[in-house]
Amino acid sequence: MMTTDKETIIGRLVQRDIAMVRRPYREFAAQAGMTEQDVLDVIKRMLAQGLIRKFAAIVRHREAGFSANAMVVWAVPEDRCEQTGEILSSFSEITHCYERSPAFEGKYNLFSMIHLRNHDIEQTVEKIATVAGIKDYRILASEEEFKKSSMEYFA
Structure with a gap:
């Protein structure tokens, strides 16, 4: 399945670490030159198409205090x-x-x-x-x- 330019841009952004801020999708929007709603719409479409399966945290357990x-x-x-x-x-x-x-x-x-x-x-x-x-x-x-x-x- 071919991705649109917007999907590729958003895909690159969401596969990286997500900023620990109140509205991380607003941060993505600023980086992508889109609105926050555009980013959310693209992510929803990518989820529906199976281009994105899930969002999950990778915990660096030692940094989080798990020894x-x-x-x-x-x-x-x-x-x-x-x-x-x-x-x-x-x-x-x-x-x-x-x-x-x-x-x-x-x-x-x-x-x-x-x-x-x-x-x-x-x-x-x-x-x-x-x-x-x-x-x-x-x-x-x-x-x-x-x-x-x-x-x-x-x-």
């Missing part, structure tokens, strides 16, 4: 994946939760990312596992972050 994180892989029966994923997602400590196929090591099919301000990862994971009714899981601790960036589609 500990880990990926946790969970072995969950196929018929319980959706329900269990909803339970895991309800915990504020879990920032990402998704199903993977094929399963890691042949059995760990749900993945979640946990961020904490303290280092009680094991205790937190045990609490989550108990609530979700999961007995088989592995904690994969992060050792070093190499890259954290958003994909750029409108280069």
Whole structure:
């Protein structure tokens, strides 16, 4: 699908970091030489066309005060994946939760990312596992972050 010039301009702007201001779309409008309403209309159209799927924050967890994180892989029966994923997602400590196929090591099919301000990862994971009714899981601790960036589609 071809994009219009306005869509390309807006696409380039919204894929970058959004300013922490009261009206960020007004900032985009000033940069694009459009009105704020034009920017909103273009974004709505791009969402409707599937050119933009979602807006999401990328949290640089260490800068936000979260000193500990880990990926946790969970072995969950196929018929319980959706329900269990909803339970895991309800915990504020879990920032990402998704199903993977094929399963890691042949059995760990749900993945979640946990961020904490303290280092009680094991205790937190045990609490989550108990609530979700999961007995088989592995904690994969992060050792070093190499890259954290958003994909750029409108280069």
